[in-house]
Amino acid sequence: MIISIDKDLCTGCRECSKVCPVDAIEGDQGKPQQINTDKCILCGQCIQTCKSYASIIDEGFEFIENKRDERNLPKSVKEPIFAAFNVCDVERVKKAISNPNLITMVQCAPAVRVAIAEEFGYDLGYLTPGKMAAALRKLNFDKVYDTNFAADLTIMEEGSELIKRVTEGGKLPMFTSCCPAWVKFLEENYPKLTDHLSSCKSPQQMEGAMIKTYGAQINNIDASKIYSVSIMPCTCKKFECDREEMNSSGYKDVDVVLTTRELGYLIKDMKIDFSNLKEEKFDSPLGTYSGAGTIFGVTGGVMEAAIRTGYELITKESIPNVEVVQVRGEDGFRQSIIKVGKLNLRVGVVSGLKNVIPLLEKLNCKELELDFIEVMTCPVGCVSGGGQPKLLLEEYKKTAYENRIKATYAHDSNLEIRKSHENPDIQKIYDEFLGEPLGEKSHHLLHTKYAITKEVVK
Incomplete structure (x- = not known):
């Protein structure tokens, strides 16, 4: 199981049930x-909200150490052991980066850079793409993408x-x-x-695949x-990389996923002294990105990025305002x-x-x-993913979400290139x-057919 609730630690407060989107x-x-498991979608929101933990006073040191071993947590992890947790793959990655016969390559999702610093005492939502890239090189990855x-x-x-689909009469609406x-x-x-996906x-x-x-x-x-290796804010990405169809490269396209928290464990x-690392850049070309790429981490970001490019592909003109603020927002539905x-494009987020x-x-x-x-x-999108740093107090959660969103949009606005189609390495x-x-080639490598059954192993 990617996500579990430890019956030895769960107090039955049912706070997790309040945030589970599928009951x-x-x-x-x-x-x-x-x-x-027939209902669970592995989003990890239960992990984020769980407050039941093992107490040294009540359970003792040996009990807690045994729980760490059961969960494959590194010995260096000293944070509380909570009832709701996800499988930890840090040891798998450590073995890979120490194996001289492997070439290790790592990628980092947009939302990780506005959260990883929280694991090292920085303010909530502090933006650290440069330190993150530097830390990954210190970890001995061969390529940092x-x-x-x-x-x-x-x-x-x-x-x-x-x-x-819009111009030729395909299946609408199309879902991301x-x-x-x-x-x-x-x-x-x-x-x-599913044909609407x-x-x-x-x-x-x-x-x-690339x-x-x-x-x-x-x-x-x-x-x-x-x-x-993939560093993600999302626990369900562990499930996604194991889907049997995700092998268009001829191999398993992504071998293992670490959450933002697991990256913190590994560092x-x-x-590695994260705070004193000098900022470094990601390797190119598979690490070059636009502002449109980075806003994928917030709700409305995929839509906004698509409009920035779609407008110019359709009209052959520059979009009047690159910031499509009407699709930005938080929890809920807006259109x-x-x-x-x-064309009047009817969109929803x-x-x-x-x-x-x-x-x-x-x-x-x-x-x-x-x-x-x-x-x-x-x-509020990936910045609030189940694999992000854990926030116990609601006021911290609210501040973290707000700050992560602000940092994401600030990162976008400070980048020279803000449209995906203008990324020179995308063109290349x-x-x-x-x-x-x-x-034909992009269809084979970058597209798939979504259709699974409940018999899929979770």
Whole structure:
């Protein structure tokens, strides 16, 4: 199980059940809870909210150390042991980076850089892309890439797919497919609607496919020797990388996923002084990104990035305002009409999975008149993911979410390139390797068919 609730520690407060978007947590008040694996989408919000932990006074030191061993936590991890937790893959990564026969390559999601510093005492939402890249090199990764590059790549593919559906009469509305928990929910609960999903893989999986194909080619490396690690704010990304179809490179595209918290564990375990690291850049070309790539981490970001590029692809003109503020926001559902030349693009943005269910019911009844809908499972997008640093107090959570969002948009506004199609290394990868968006090669490597059953092992 990727996510579990420890019955030895759970007090049955049922706080986790309040944040579960699919009512997967079951049990009586005051008694240990359990996860209904037929319902669970592995979003990890239960982990974020869990406050039941092992006390040295009540359980003793040996009990706690045994729990650490059961969960494969590094010995250096001294934070409290909570009832709700996710599987820890730090030891797998340590073995890989110490193996001389492997070429280790790592990618980092947009939301990690606005949260990882919290693990080292920095203010909530402090932006540290440079220190993060430096820490990953100190960990001895051979290449330090960035999922933001693949976010830009996603926009090229997803934007082109949307344009094709809108102009040629394809299945509408088209839903985004970046969030694996949302995709898993749709596949298992509304399987007849999966053809409304974009066929694009998530940025994580696109980057993984590029690392083991284009990355192997430009670095003159045997792809079979590449070990691909992904750093994500999301616990469900562990499930996504293990999906059997995520092997278009000819190998498993992403070998293992660490959450933001697990990256913190790894940095501390390897005794790296994060605070005193000098900032470094990500390796190019698979680490070059635009502002559009970085805003994927907040709800509305995928939509905004798509509009920035889609507007210019359709009209052949510069978008009047690169900041599409009408699609920004927090928990809930909001919709807008975006004027794109002569086209009135009807868009919707959903954050918090419970808010998408009424839309799916409308879609079932053919009453949903939208063209493009972004769906993120977590409350304010990936910056509030289940794998992010844990926040026990509600006031801390509110501040962290606000600061992470602000830092994300500040990062975007301070970048010279703010549109995916203007990223020079995105242009280069199409010229040298992929050909064109939605072309034969990009379709094979960057797209998939979403359809699983409840028999999938969780």
